[in-house]
Protein backbone atom coordinates (compact mmCIF):
# COMPACT_ATOMS: atom_id res chain seq x y z
CA UNK A 1 0.00 0.00 0.00
CA UNK A 2 1.19 3.53 -0.75
CA UNK A 3 2.28 5.63 2.21
CA UNK A 4 -0.55 7.67 3.72
CA UNK A 5 -0.46 11.43 3.61
CA UNK A 6 -0.94 12.88 7.08
CA UNK A 7 -3.23 15.81 7.89
CA UNK A 8 -1.54 19.09 8.81
CA UNK A 9 -1.13 19.50 12.57
CA UNK A 10 -3.83 21.69 14.06
CA UNK A 11 -6.06 21.49 10.98
CA UNK A 12 -9.12 19.37 11.61
CA UNK A 13 -11.68 17.52 9.56
CA UNK A 14 -15.27 18.10 10.63
CA UNK A 15 -16.80 14.67 10.15
CA UNK A 16 -20.40 13.80 9.26
CA UNK A 17 -20.98 12.66 12.87
CA UNK A 18 -20.24 16.22 14.08
CA UNK A 19 -21.73 18.18 11.21
CA UNK A 20 -25.28 18.16 12.62
CA UNK A 21 -24.12 20.17 15.66
CA UNK A 22 -22.10 22.56 13.47
CA UNK A 23 -25.11 23.15 11.23
CA UNK A 24 -27.33 23.69 14.27
CA UNK A 25 -24.85 26.27 15.60
CA UNK A 26 -24.68 27.96 12.20
CA UNK A 27 -28.46 27.98 11.72
CA UNK A 28 -29.07 29.54 15.19
CA UNK A 29 -26.37 32.14 14.55
CA UNK A 30 -27.56 32.99 11.03
CA UNK A 31 -31.14 33.38 12.20
CA UNK A 32 -30.28 35.59 15.17
CA UNK A 33 -27.90 37.80 13.17
CA UNK A 34 -30.59 38.22 10.52
CA UNK A 35 -33.10 39.17 13.20
CA UNK A 36 -30.71 41.91 14.44
CA UNK A 37 -30.32 43.22 10.87
CA UNK A 38 -26.87 41.84 10.04
CA UNK A 39 -26.11 40.84 6.44
CA UNK A 40 -23.71 38.14 5.35
CA UNK A 41 -20.52 39.02 3.51
CA UNK A 42 -17.92 36.60 2.11
CA UNK A 43 -14.37 37.82 1.66
CA UNK A 44 -11.30 36.00 0.30
CA UNK A 45 -9.30 33.64 2.45
CA UNK A 46 -6.06 35.14 1.07
CA UNK A 47 -5.11 38.83 1.16
CA UNK A 48 -1.97 40.89 0.63
CA UNK A 49 0.29 40.43 3.66
CA UNK A 50 0.48 44.20 4.04
CA UNK A 51 -3.22 44.33 4.96
CA UNK A 52 -2.75 42.25 8.11
CA UNK A 53 0.54 43.93 9.03
CA UNK A 54 -1.07 47.32 8.90
CA UNK A 55 -4.38 46.35 10.53
CA UNK A 56 -3.34 43.92 13.26
CA UNK A 57 0.06 45.46 14.03
CA UNK A 58 3.66 44.36 13.46
CA UNK A 59 4.29 43.76 17.15
CA UNK A 60 1.38 41.40 17.77
CA UNK A 61 1.92 37.64 18.12
CA UNK A 62 -0.45 37.11 15.20
CA UNK A 63 1.64 39.13 12.73
CA UNK A 64 5.02 38.47 14.32
CA UNK A 65 4.81 34.70 14.74
CA UNK A 66 1.60 33.14 13.52
CA UNK A 67 0.78 34.12 9.95
CA UNK A 68 0.82 31.68 7.03
CA UNK A 69 2.65 33.96 4.61
CA UNK A 70 3.97 32.89 1.22
CA UNK A 71 5.06 34.32 -2.10
CA UNK A 72 2.66 33.44 -4.90
CA UNK A 73 3.84 32.52 -8.38
CA UNK A 74 4.10 36.18 -9.30
CA UNK A 75 6.32 36.83 -6.26
CA UNK A 76 3.70 38.77 -4.28
CA UNK A 77 3.58 38.27 -0.52
CA UNK A 78 0.18 36.86 0.39
CA UNK A 79 -1.20 35.62 3.71
CA UNK A 80 -3.96 33.20 4.71
CA UNK A 81 -6.30 35.36 6.77
CA UNK A 82 -5.64 35.03 10.52
CA UNK A 83 -8.90 36.89 11.23
CA UNK A 84 -11.74 38.48 9.26
CA UNK A 85 -11.98 42.12 10.39
CA UNK A 86 -9.13 43.38 8.21
CA UNK A 87 -10.54 41.67 5.10
CA UNK A 88 -14.06 42.99 5.72
CA UNK A 89 -12.79 46.54 6.18
CA UNK A 90 -10.69 46.15 3.02
CA UNK A 91 -13.81 44.96 1.16
CA UNK A 92 -15.84 47.98 2.33
CA UNK A 93 -13.09 50.31 1.15
CA UNK A 94 -12.33 48.63 -2.16
CA UNK A 95 -16.03 48.36 -3.09
CA UNK A 96 -16.66 52.02 -2.24
CA UNK A 97 -19.26 51.11 0.37
CA UNK A 98 -18.30 53.59 3.10
CA UNK A 99 -19.31 57.17 2.16
CA UNK A 100 -21.03 57.76 5.48
CA UNK A 101 -23.06 54.55 5.14
CA UNK A 102 -23.67 52.19 8.02
CA UNK A 103 -23.09 48.47 7.61
CA UNK A 104 -23.97 45.55 9.83
CA UNK A 105 -22.13 42.52 8.51
CA UNK A 106 -21.22 39.00 9.43
CA UNK A 107 -18.95 36.41 7.91
CA UNK A 108 -18.33 32.72 8.57
CA UNK A 109 -15.17 30.94 7.55
CA UNK A 110 -11.84 29.38 8.40
CA UNK A 111 -8.96 31.46 9.80
CA UNK A 112 -5.31 30.42 9.97
CA UNK A 113 -2.76 30.99 12.72
CA UNK A 114 0.44 29.03 13.23
CA UNK A 115 -0.06 28.57 16.98
CA UNK A 116 0.94 25.58 19.13
CA UNK A 117 -2.07 23.28 18.70
CA UNK A 118 -3.86 21.96 21.78
CA UNK A 119 -7.46 21.29 22.78
CA UNK A 120 -9.47 24.30 21.61
CA UNK A 121 -6.50 25.92 19.84
CA UNK A 122 -5.98 25.07 16.21
CA UNK A 123 -4.05 26.29 13.19
CA UNK A 124 -7.14 26.32 11.04
CA UNK A 125 -10.19 27.32 13.06
CA UNK A 126 -13.58 28.71 12.17
CA UNK A 127 -14.95 32.05 13.21
CA UNK A 128 -18.29 33.76 12.94
CA UNK A 129 -17.20 37.37 12.65
CA UNK A 130 -19.68 40.21 13.24
CA UNK A 131 -18.99 43.88 12.43
CA UNK A 132 -21.07 47.05 12.91
CA UNK A 133 -19.57 49.88 10.88
CA UNK A 134 -20.55 53.55 11.10
CA UNK A 135 -21.91 53.89 14.66
CA UNK A 136 -19.82 55.69 17.27
CA UNK A 137 -22.07 55.39 20.34
CA UNK A 138 -22.15 52.86 23.16
CA UNK A 139 -25.62 51.67 22.07
CA UNK A 140 -24.15 49.53 19.29
CA UNK A 141 -21.52 48.14 21.70
CA UNK A 142 -24.29 47.15 24.12
CA UNK A 143 -26.50 45.67 21.43
CA UNK A 144 -23.65 43.53 20.05
CA UNK A 145 -22.96 42.19 23.52
CA UNK A 146 -26.67 41.54 24.13
CA UNK A 147 -26.81 39.65 20.83
CA UNK A 148 -24.05 37.37 22.09
CA UNK A 149 -25.88 36.78 25.38
CA UNK A 150 -29.06 35.91 23.51
CA UNK A 151 -27.18 33.48 21.25
CA UNK A 152 -25.74 31.58 24.24
CA UNK A 153 -29.29 31.25 25.56
CA UNK A 154 -30.59 29.88 22.25
CA UNK A 155 -27.70 27.43 22.03
CA UNK A 156 -28.28 26.21 25.59
CA UNK A 157 -24.81 27.33 26.71
CA UNK A 158 -24.63 28.46 30.32
CA UNK A 159 -21.86 29.71 32.58
CA UNK A 160 -20.11 32.10 30.15
CA UNK A 161 -18.71 35.19 31.83
CA UNK A 162 -18.44 38.54 30.10
CA UNK A 163 -15.35 40.62 30.75
CA UNK A 164 -15.21 44.19 29.49
CA UNK A 165 -12.71 47.02 29.53
CA UNK A 166 -12.02 50.33 27.84
CA UNK A 167 -8.73 51.04 26.10
CA UNK A 168 -9.53 54.73 25.73
CA UNK A 169 -8.25 56.72 22.77
CA UNK A 170 -4.80 56.43 21.17
CA UNK A 171 -3.84 59.65 22.99
CA UNK A 172 -4.93 58.53 26.45
CA UNK A 173 -3.30 55.20 25.77
CA UNK A 174 -0.02 56.88 24.87
CA UNK A 175 0.02 58.63 28.23
CA UNK A 176 -0.79 55.38 29.99
CA UNK A 177 1.81 53.50 27.94
CA UNK A 178 4.51 55.85 29.24
CA UNK A 179 3.43 55.19 32.86
CA UNK A 180 3.30 51.46 32.27
CA UNK A 181 6.73 51.43 30.60
CA UNK A 182 8.20 53.20 33.59
CA UNK A 183 6.68 50.61 35.92
CA UNK A 184 7.71 47.60 33.80
CA UNK A 185 11.27 48.87 33.35
CA UNK A 186 11.52 49.18 37.11
CA UNK A 187 10.58 45.47 37.28
CA UNK A 188 12.55 44.42 34.18
CA UNK A 189 14.43 41.68 36.01
CA UNK A 190 11.17 39.86 36.75
CA UNK A 191 9.85 39.85 33.18
CA UNK A 192 9.90 36.60 31.20
CA UNK A 193 11.43 36.50 27.69
CA UNK A 194 8.09 37.03 25.95
CA UNK A 195 7.28 40.04 28.09
CA UNK A 196 10.76 41.50 27.48
CA UNK A 197 10.02 41.29 23.77
CA UNK A 198 6.58 42.86 24.23
CA UNK A 199 8.12 45.63 26.34
CA UNK A 200 9.99 46.90 23.30
CA UNK A 201 7.09 46.62 20.85
CA UNK A 202 3.79 46.93 22.70
CA UNK A 203 4.10 47.06 26.49
CA UNK A 204 0.31 46.81 26.96
CA UNK A 205 0.53 43.24 25.75
CA UNK A 206 2.64 42.38 28.83
CA UNK A 207 -0.63 42.68 30.79
CA UNK A 208 -2.00 39.85 28.66
CA UNK A 209 0.78 37.42 29.65
CA UNK A 210 -0.50 34.11 31.01
CA UNK A 211 2.93 33.21 32.45
CA UNK A 212 2.42 32.34 36.16
CA UNK A 213 5.63 34.16 37.23
CA UNK A 214 4.34 37.35 35.63
CA UNK A 215 1.06 37.55 37.50
CA UNK A 216 2.40 39.41 40.55
CA UNK A 217 4.11 42.06 38.41
CA UNK A 218 0.93 42.43 36.36
CA UNK A 219 -1.20 42.80 39.50
CA UNK A 220 0.93 45.72 40.65
CA UNK A 221 0.90 47.55 37.30
CA UNK A 222 -0.91 50.88 36.91
CA UNK A 223 -4.42 50.53 35.48
CA UNK A 224 -5.47 51.78 32.08
CA UNK A 225 -8.97 52.50 33.38
CA UNK A 226 -7.47 55.10 35.71
CA UNK A 227 -6.02 56.98 32.73
CA UNK A 228 -9.05 57.16 30.49
CA UNK A 229 -9.94 60.42 28.75
CA UNK A 230 -13.29 61.95 29.74
CA UNK A 231 -15.17 60.91 26.60
CA UNK A 232 -13.98 57.33 26.74
CA UNK A 233 -14.95 57.14 30.38
CA UNK A 234 -18.44 58.46 29.59
CA UNK A 235 -18.73 55.97 26.71
CA UNK A 236 -17.74 53.11 28.99
CA UNK A 237 -20.08 54.17 31.78
CA UNK A 238 -22.98 54.45 29.32
CA UNK A 239 -22.19 50.97 28.00
CA UNK A 240 -22.15 49.51 31.51
CA UNK A 241 -25.50 51.18 32.29
CA UNK A 242 -27.07 49.76 29.11
CA UNK A 243 -25.78 46.28 29.90
CA UNK A 244 -27.31 46.50 33.35
CA UNK A 245 -30.58 47.73 31.82
CA UNK A 246 -30.83 44.71 29.51
CA UNK A 247 -29.77 42.32 32.26
CA UNK A 248 -26.37 41.25 30.89
CA UNK A 249 -23.95 40.64 33.75
CA UNK A 250 -20.38 41.73 33.22
CA UNK A 251 -17.11 41.99 35.03
CA UNK A 252 -14.76 44.89 34.40
CA UNK A 253 -11.30 43.49 33.80
CA UNK A 254 -8.91 46.46 33.70
CA UNK A 255 -6.15 44.19 32.36
CA UNK A 256 -8.08 43.01 29.32
CA UNK A 257 -6.03 44.42 26.43
CA UNK A 258 -6.64 41.99 23.50
CA UNK A 259 -4.02 40.63 21.11
CA UNK A 260 -4.67 42.82 18.07
CA UNK A 261 -3.54 46.44 17.84
CA UNK A 262 -6.53 48.04 16.17
CA UNK A 263 -8.75 48.41 19.24
CA UNK A 264 -9.74 51.55 21.11
CA UNK A 265 -12.37 52.13 23.81
CA UNK A 266 -14.63 49.09 24.36
CA UNK A 267 -13.04 45.63 24.37
CA UNK A 268 -14.72 42.47 25.62
CA UNK A 269 -14.40 38.72 25.89
CA UNK A 270 -16.87 35.99 26.72
CA UNK A 271 -14.98 33.34 28.62
CA UNK A 272 -15.79 29.88 29.86
CA UNK A 273 -14.27 28.12 32.83
CA UNK A 274 -14.68 24.77 31.04
CA UNK A 275 -12.14 24.80 28.17
CA UNK A 276 -8.96 25.23 30.23
CA UNK A 277 -6.44 27.77 29.00
CA UNK A 278 -8.32 28.34 25.73
CA UNK A 279 -11.17 30.00 27.53
CA UNK A 280 -12.26 32.83 25.21
CA UNK A 281 -15.16 31.78 23.01
CA UNK A 282 -16.05 35.19 21.64
CA UNK A 283 -14.04 38.39 21.70
CA UNK A 284 -13.93 41.78 20.12
CA UNK A 285 -14.05 45.49 20.54
CA UNK A 286 -14.21 48.90 18.97
CA UNK A 287 -11.79 49.90 16.22
CA UNK A 288 -12.59 53.51 15.35
CA UNK A 289 -9.20 54.20 13.79
CA UNK A 290 -8.74 51.11 11.61
CA UNK A 291 -10.70 52.12 8.54
CA UNK A 292 -8.74 55.37 8.11
CA UNK A 293 -5.53 53.46 8.82
CA UNK A 294 -6.34 51.19 5.87
CA UNK A 295 -7.00 54.11 3.52
CA UNK A 296 -10.76 54.51 3.92
CA UNK A 297 -12.59 57.58 5.20
CA UNK A 298 -12.53 57.73 9.00
CA UNK A 299 -15.51 55.65 10.20
CA UNK A 300 -16.15 54.29 13.69
CA UNK A 301 -16.76 50.54 14.01
CA UNK A 302 -17.01 47.69 16.47
CA UNK A 303 -17.21 43.93 16.13
CA UNK A 304 -16.41 40.55 17.56
CA UNK A 305 -15.61 37.03 16.47
CA UNK A 306 -16.73 33.71 17.92
CA UNK A 307 -14.57 30.60 17.87
CA UNK A 308 -16.83 28.00 16.29
CA UNK A 309 -14.92 24.88 17.47
CA UNK A 310 -14.99 26.15 21.06
CA UNK A 311 -18.70 26.97 20.94
CA UNK A 312 -19.64 23.70 19.23
CA UNK A 313 -17.74 21.88 22.01
CA UNK A 314 -19.82 23.78 24.60
CA UNK A 315 -23.05 22.95 22.78
CA UNK A 316 -22.02 19.28 22.83
CA UNK A 317 -21.03 19.45 26.50
CA UNK A 318 -24.47 20.92 27.29
CA UNK A 319 -26.08 17.87 25.68
CA UNK A 320 -27.03 19.72 22.50
CA UNK A 321 -25.38 17.35 20.04
CA UNK A 322 -27.49 17.17 16.90
CA UNK A 323 -27.19 13.87 15.03
CA UNK A 324 -26.71 13.83 11.27
CA UNK A 325 -30.09 13.77 9.53
CA UNK A 326 -31.36 10.29 8.71
CA UNK A 327 -33.47 9.26 5.72
CA UNK A 328 -37.24 8.95 6.04
CA UNK A 329 -37.50 6.11 3.58
CA UNK A 330 -34.97 3.43 2.62
CA UNK A 331 -35.71 1.85 -0.76
CA UNK A 332 -34.86 -1.86 -1.05
CA UNK A 333 -34.64 -3.24 -4.59
CA UNK A 334 -34.99 -6.89 -5.59
CA UNK A 335 -34.82 -8.48 -9.05
CA UNK A 336 -33.57 -7.36 -12.47
CA UNK A 337 -36.80 -5.58 -13.51
CA UNK A 338 -36.90 -3.69 -10.23
CA UNK A 339 -33.23 -2.71 -10.51
CA UNK A 340 -33.92 -1.29 -13.96
CA UNK A 341 -36.89 0.79 -12.78
CA UNK A 342 -36.08 1.71 -9.17
CA UNK A 343 -34.14 4.89 -9.88
CA UNK A 344 -36.87 6.24 -12.13
CA UNK A 345 -39.51 5.50 -9.50
CA UNK A 346 -37.56 7.07 -6.66
CA UNK A 347 -36.66 10.14 -8.72
CA UNK A 348 -40.37 10.59 -9.44
CA UNK A 349 -41.13 10.34 -5.70
CA UNK A 350 -38.39 12.90 -4.97
CA UNK A 351 -40.05 15.31 -7.40
CA UNK A 352 -43.48 14.73 -5.89
CA UNK A 353 -42.33 14.90 -2.25
CA UNK A 354 -39.29 17.23 -2.15
CA UNK A 355 -39.23 17.34 1.67
CA UNK A 356 -39.04 13.57 2.17
CA UNK A 357 -35.56 12.03 2.34
CA UNK A 358 -35.44 8.89 0.19
CA UNK A 359 -32.34 6.74 0.31
CA UNK A 360 -32.18 4.32 -2.59
CA UNK A 361 -30.17 1.16 -2.02
CA UNK A 362 -27.18 1.50 -4.34
CA UNK A 363 -24.74 -1.18 -5.44
CA UNK A 364 -27.12 -4.17 -5.18
CA UNK A 365 -26.87 -6.76 -2.40
CA UNK A 366 -29.22 -9.53 -1.30
CA UNK A 367 -32.39 -8.87 0.64
CA UNK A 368 -30.75 -9.45 4.03
CA UNK A 369 -27.84 -7.13 3.31
CA UNK A 370 -30.17 -4.41 2.06
CA UNK A 371 -32.35 -4.63 5.18
CA UNK A 372 -29.24 -4.43 7.33
CA UNK A 373 -28.31 -1.18 5.54
CA UNK A 374 -31.91 0.04 5.88
CA UNK A 375 -31.77 -0.57 9.63
CA UNK A 376 -28.40 1.14 9.96
CA UNK A 377 -29.62 4.17 8.02
CA UNK A 378 -32.09 4.94 10.81
CA UNK A 379 -34.99 5.32 8.34
CA UNK A 380 -38.35 4.49 9.93
CA UNK A 381 -39.83 3.13 6.70
CA UNK A 382 -38.67 0.79 3.91
CA UNK A 383 -40.11 0.62 0.42
CA UNK A 384 -39.55 -2.68 -1.29
CA UNK A 385 -39.48 -2.58 -5.06
CA UNK A 386 -39.45 -6.19 -6.29
CA UNK A 387 -40.09 -7.84 -9.64
CA UNK A 388 -43.24 -9.63 -8.34
CA UNK A 389 -44.68 -6.41 -6.92
CA UNK A 390 -43.90 -4.45 -10.09
CA UNK A 391 -45.68 -7.09 -12.16
CA UNK A 392 -48.77 -6.42 -10.02
CA UNK A 393 -48.34 -2.61 -10.18
CA UNK A 394 -47.57 -2.23 -6.45
CA UNK A 395 -44.69 -1.48 -4.09
CA UNK A 396 -44.38 -3.03 -0.62
CA UNK A 397 -43.92 -0.85 2.50
CA UNK A 398 -42.51 -1.97 5.82
CA UNK A 399 -42.14 0.06 9.01
CA UNK A 400 -38.64 -0.55 10.36
CA UNK A 401 -39.07 0.66 13.93
CA UNK A 402 -42.56 -0.57 14.65
CA UNK A 403 -44.05 -4.02 14.91
CA UNK A 404 -46.80 -3.42 12.35
CA UNK A 405 -46.47 -5.63 9.28
CA UNK A 406 -45.80 -5.12 5.63
CA UNK A 407 -48.42 -3.54 3.36
CA UNK A 408 -48.71 -2.79 -0.33
CA UNK A 409 -49.44 0.40 -2.20
CA UNK A 410 -50.35 0.84 -5.87
CA UNK A 411 -47.55 2.58 -7.78
CA UNK A 412 -49.99 5.14 -9.19
CA UNK A 413 -50.73 6.34 -5.64
CA UNK A 414 -47.26 5.79 -4.20
CA UNK A 415 -46.53 9.37 -3.05
CA UNK A 416 -49.76 9.53 -1.07
CA UNK A 417 -49.07 6.03 0.26
CA UNK A 418 -45.64 7.15 1.50
CA UNK A 419 -47.23 10.17 3.21
CA UNK A 420 -49.72 7.97 5.01
CA UNK A 421 -47.13 5.38 6.04
CA UNK A 422 -44.76 8.10 7.32
CA UNK A 423 -47.59 9.72 9.23
CA UNK A 424 -48.22 6.35 10.91
CA UNK A 425 -44.56 5.74 11.84
CA UNK A 426 -43.80 9.33 12.86
CA UNK A 427 -47.19 10.21 14.20
CA UNK A 428 -46.87 13.11 11.70
CA UNK A 429 -45.20 13.94 8.38
CA UNK A 430 -41.53 13.57 7.51
CA UNK A 431 -39.13 14.23 10.38
CA UNK A 432 -36.80 16.46 8.45
CA UNK A 433 -38.01 19.87 7.27
Ligand code: HAM
Pocket residue numbers: 082083084085113115120121122123124125126127129130131259260280281282283284285286287302303304305306307308309310
Ligand atom coordinates in the same frame (compact mmCIF):
# COMPACT_ATOMS: atom_id res chain seq x y z
P1 HAM B 1 -9.52 37.03 18.42
O1 HAM B 1 -9.67 37.24 19.89
O2 HAM B 1 -8.15 36.89 17.90
O3 HAM B 1 -10.27 38.24 17.73
O4 HAM B 1 -10.35 35.75 17.99
C1 HAM B 1 -11.74 35.66 18.23
C2 HAM B 1 -12.10 34.28 18.73
O5 HAM B 1 -11.62 33.29 17.83
C3 HAM B 1 -11.49 33.89 20.06
O6 HAM B 1 -12.26 34.36 21.13
C4 HAM B 1 -11.50 32.39 19.99
O7 HAM B 1 -12.78 31.90 20.38
C5 HAM B 1 -11.31 32.11 18.52
N1 HAM B 1 -9.91 31.73 18.25
C6 HAM B 1 -8.84 32.54 18.12
N2 HAM B 1 -7.72 31.84 17.86
C7 HAM B 1 -8.09 30.53 17.82
C8 HAM B 1 -7.39 29.30 17.59
N3 HAM B 1 -6.08 29.27 17.32
N4 HAM B 1 -8.09 28.14 17.63
C9 HAM B 1 -9.43 28.15 17.89
N5 HAM B 1 -10.14 29.28 18.11
C10 HAM B 1 -9.49 30.46 18.08
C11 HAM B 1 -10.37 38.42 16.37
O8 HAM B 1 -10.07 37.58 15.56
C12 HAM B 1 -10.98 39.75 15.98
N6 HAM B 1 -10.98 39.84 14.50
C13 HAM B 1 -12.38 39.88 16.53
C14 HAM B 1 -13.03 41.16 16.14
C15 HAM B 1 -13.94 41.35 15.17
N7 HAM B 1 -12.77 42.35 16.67
C16 HAM B 1 -13.49 43.27 16.06
N8 HAM B 1 -14.20 42.68 15.13
